[in-house]
Amino acid sequence: MRWKRMTAVLAAGSAVVALAAGCSSSGNKGGGGNGTNNGTSSNGPDLSKQPKSKIKAVTMTGDCAPYGKYGKYTNATVTMYSSITDPEGQHLQDSWKQFEQCTGIKIAYTADKEFESSVKTKVQGGNAPDIAIIPQPGLLQSFAxxxxxxxxxxxxxxxxxDNWTKDWISYATVDGVYxxxxxxxxxxxLVWYSPKYFKQYGYTVPTTWDDMIKLSDKMAADGHKPWCAGIESGTATGWPATDWMEEVMLRLYGPEVYDQWVNxxxxxxxxxxxxxxxKVGQILKNPKYVNAGIGDVKSIATTAFQKGGLPIExxxxxxxxxxxxxxxxxxxxxxxxxxxDLYAFYEPTMSDKFGKPIEGGGEFVTAFADRPEVESVQLYLASGEWATSRIKVASGWVSANNKADKNAYTDPIDKLSAQLLTDPSATFRFDGSDAMPAEVGAGSFWTQMTQWILGQSDKDTLDKIEASWPK
Structure with a gap:
């Protein structure tokens, strides 16, 4: 997720382009990494292996006082390359305007929907940007x-x-170097629902997976088909079904087995x-459960993911x-x-053994240039102050930075997401298919899960995906 591909698909079905993260902001869902993502197998960064800071702090006054620690520069420009297109790209640029004014650093921002392939070409051709916002841990680790x-x-x-959990830090750590x-x-x-209709029918939000299944059974007994879904997404059809697999893997077998599976x-x-x-089939292929307000089980494969949840309204x-x-x-x-009318709850756990599994995505601010002004930009974007600044610009963006001011969120789902992402009891994992080789994560995993919805057996589905894994 890659989230960057996802938000482009969202844009096709909505005037609002949402967040960047694990897919970031320019396209369909996944895309597969290079198979090198080691999850949280790293022991974390070793400070003794990190180069010393080159920033020379200065004293500033007035509104610029907080920016003195980033230094003062004359005619400094830092190029930044990303998949995050407008409107989110403009929101980012608005969020660091005062930093630019106070430090004298101009951030020359460029967004590209073809970021994945283009950034590789730029780097290989000796034309790398100073900073690249990379949404795939596998790609980051490959460059590292x-x-x-x-x-x-x-x-x-x-x-x-200091600002993120060790799970997040590990994805940008290679051989002890951050x-x-x-x-x-x-x-x-998350699972979306309607508080209005829950109240009308006397339903309560489940806190365990078993409770969610019992609730689904009660809904079915009451004459409802409880679940609605859609996995159609053009050339990326099938990705929502892979998310179901990833969420259930985390809950049924935990993060260690999840990492083994992904790798x-x-x-x-x-x-x-x-x-x-x-376990996924107990919901998605259960004719008593799906596809509420849309059709039968097979209709999931032909329902656009943007429309999959709308019957809740x-x-x-x-x-x-x-x-x-x-x-x-x-x-x-x-x-x-x-x-x-609408809200969401945390997708419940299956046992107490694995804490609170969280799946999602995000981006990392990486550097291809070793200059103090480049470090200054990176350091500012790692701060709680910048995250809070971005939150205030516009809703639809969330940070897992625990120093961000949660009171700055105005959107209830943004606030809920931030609370879950920074929960100290949570165990975070990136979207699994994004870390798998492209032949699988953005290929056979999508297509075979679609065939599975259409009636293909569990065995044939998994055997075909296994056979597609590059040797």
Missing amino acids: TSGKLVPATDALTKEAS FGAPMGANLKS HQIPFNDQKVQDVLA TGKCMLHQQASFYAANWDKGYKVAQDG
Whole structure:
């Protein structure tokens, strides 16, 4: 997720382009990494391996006083390259205007929907940007291991380690060396519902997976088909079904097995993966549960993901699993709030063994140039002050930076997402298919899950995905 691909798909179905993160902001869902993402296997950064900070702090006064620690520069420009297009791209630029004015650093921002392929070409051709906002841990780690990325300084590493959980930090750490702080975040582990209709029918939000299944059974007994879903997304059709697999894997077998699965340390048709698919099938292929307000089980494959949850608005559906960015797809006139027409709850856990699993995505601010002004920009974007500044510019953006002011959020789903993403009891994992090789994560995993919805057996589905894994 990649989230960057996702938000482009969102734009096609909504005037609002939501967040960047794990997919970032320019396209369909995943896209597969390079298979090098090691999850949280790293022991974290070793400060002794990080270069010393080159920033020379100065004393500033007035509104610029907080910016003295980033230094003062004359005619300094830092180029920044990203997949995050407008309107989010403009929101980012608005968020650092005062930093530019006070430090004298001009951030020359460029967004590109073809970021993934283009940034590789730029780097290989010796035309790398000073800073790249990378939404895929696998791509970051590939640049790091090839020696292209500049390691984060000790000051930047400490700032990031103070502001994010170790799970987030590990994704930008390679062989004990840290390369870039997180930026935006997106939360997938949500189930949407209608507080209005829950109150009308006497339903309560479940806090465990078993409770959610019992609630689904009660809804079905009451004459409702509780779940609605859609996985159609053009050439990316199938990605929402892969999210179901990832969420259930985290809850059924925990983050360690999740990492093994993502890195192909267990085969795709392993018994554990079979168990996960069977658990997903208890909901998505249950004719008593789906596809509420839309059709039968097979209609999930032909329903656009943007429209998959809309029957909740009119009470034709009760539950819809989808990420925080789905808020952009609700029709106008519906109140999104804990006591409103629409809201979401944390997708419940299956046991107490694995704490509170959280799946999502985000971006990392990485550097290809070793200059003090480049470090200054990175350091500022790693701060709670910048995250708060971005939150205040416009809703629809979330940070997992625990120093960000949560009171600055005005959107209830943004606030809920931030609370979950910074929960100290949570265990965070990036969207799994984004870290898998492209042949799988953005290929066979999508297509075979679609065939599974259309009636293909569990065994054939997993065997075909396993056979597609590059040797």
